[in-house]
Amino acid sequence: MKPTATMDGGSPASEVWIQPTGAALAADVHGVDLSLPLDPEAVDAIGQAWTEHLVLRLSAQRLSDADLVRFSQMFGELDVHPQYRPSPGELPYARWVISISNIVVEGRKLGSLGYGEAAWHADMTYNPAPPRASLLYAIECPPEGGSTWFANMYAAFEDLPTEVKAQISTLSCVHDASRDSSGRLRSGYAPVDDPRATPGARHPLVSVHPVTGRPCLFLGRRAGAYVVGLTLSDSEALLDRLWAHATQDRFVWKQHWRVGDLVMWDNRCVLHRRDAFDNRQRRLMHRTQIVGEPMLGLERPARS
Numbered sequence: 129m130k131p132t133a134t135m136d137g138g139s140p141a142s143e144v145w146i147q148p149t150g151a152a153l154a155a156d157v158h159g160v161d162l163s164l165p166l167d168p169e170a171v172d173a174i175g176q177a178w179t180e181h182l183v184l185r186l187s188a189q190r191l192s193d194a195d196l197v198r199f200s201q202m203f204g205e206l207d208v209h210p211q212y213r214p215s216p217g218e219l220p221y222a223r224w225v226i227s228i229s230n231i232v233v234e235g236r237k238l239g240s241l242g243y244g245e246a247a248w249h250a251d252m253t254y255n256p257a258p259p260r261a262s263l264l265y266a267i268e269c270p271p272e273g274g275s276t277w278f279a280n281m282y283a284a285f286e287d288l289p290t291e292v293k294a295q296i297s298t299l300s301c302v303h304d305a306s307r308d309s310s311g312r313l314r315s316g317y318a319p320v321d322d323p324r325a326t327p328g329a330r331h332p333l334v335s336v337h338p339v340t341g342r343p344c345l346f347l348g349r350r351a352g353a354y355v356v357g358l359t360l361s362d363s364e365a366l367l368d369r370l371w372a373h374a375t376q377d378r379f380v381w382k383q384h385w386r387v388g389d390l391v392m393w394d395n396r397c398v399l400h401r402r403d404a405f406d407n408r409q410r411r412l413m414h415r416t417q418i419v420g421e422p423m424l425g426l427e428r429p430a431r432s
């Protein structure tokens with residue numbers, strides 16, 4: 129969508145310009161400075177582009193946490209982040225903004241996920257109502273590595289053979305709560321060896337997106353996953369097959385970060401993963417997450 133002169137002589141929204149990446153998902157949003165107030169038309173244009181492209185990138189931003197929170201709240205109520213612990217005198221927004229970082233200051237980690245690879249996942253799907261979306265803002269980036277990859281789960285579902293669609297469309301899967309997306313055990317959890325005993329929420333393997341009504345694969349994370357009701361070996365074989373299918377290059381777009389990039393993804397129909405990077409380099413991102421709702425499945429098995 130190119131900017132065009134508007135009838136009324138040009139509202140600020142006419143400067144919003146959406147440029148699809150040409151990959152299976154994602155688009156750049158040009159013409160907005162998120163540190164300034166946004167008019168409702170611009171918010172609508174961004175919201176529509178988000179529904180259409182699943183991932184949006186807004187580059188060259190200069191955002192305080194207040195800006196990040198204010199913009200994120202335009203798309204819904206914010207979710208308290210998974211590492212939040214109340215502390216006296218905490219910074220404003222502390223409950224909503226999580227630092228994703230490898231930086232260590234005086235022995236204290238500044239954020240989560242470190243510098244290693246983070247395997248494909250969606251955020252916080254071990255909760256009964258996973259976040260609708262996450263927004264990740266780059267404050268410091270390594271010169272190489274640390275890229276984030278996104279995969280389109282509508283496309284992955286559509287592209288499955290008909291008999292697999294029918295087979296999986298009434299199944300549900302357990303999403304592991306015991307480990308974070310870098311594989312670290314979360315505090316309060318014991319290691320689990322048998323996926324049938326994995327703690328975490330159950331969601332339909334094929335979920336219906338609450339806004340578009342379209343079905344998408346809803347895989348969450350591979351580690352510790354279990355398809356309810358199947359033998360362990362059938363569950364493992366089915367999940368291996370679905371994961372190999374869903375993360376093929378043709379469903380994927382890669383974000384190479386630059387300072388000032390804000391990337392927002394629809395967590396209900398997108399998976400993401402991160403490449404490792406050199407721990408001698410600093411990487412600091414701030415993330416917000418928008419409250420979601422329980423994922424609903426198809427009412428009847430898919431036929432095509």
Ligand code: OGA
Binds near residue numbers: 402413
């Ligand atoms: C996240 C996440 C990846 C990254 O914040 O949920 O997976 O690139 N981050 O830091």
Ligand code: MN
Binds near residue numbers: 400
């Ligand atoms: Mn994540």
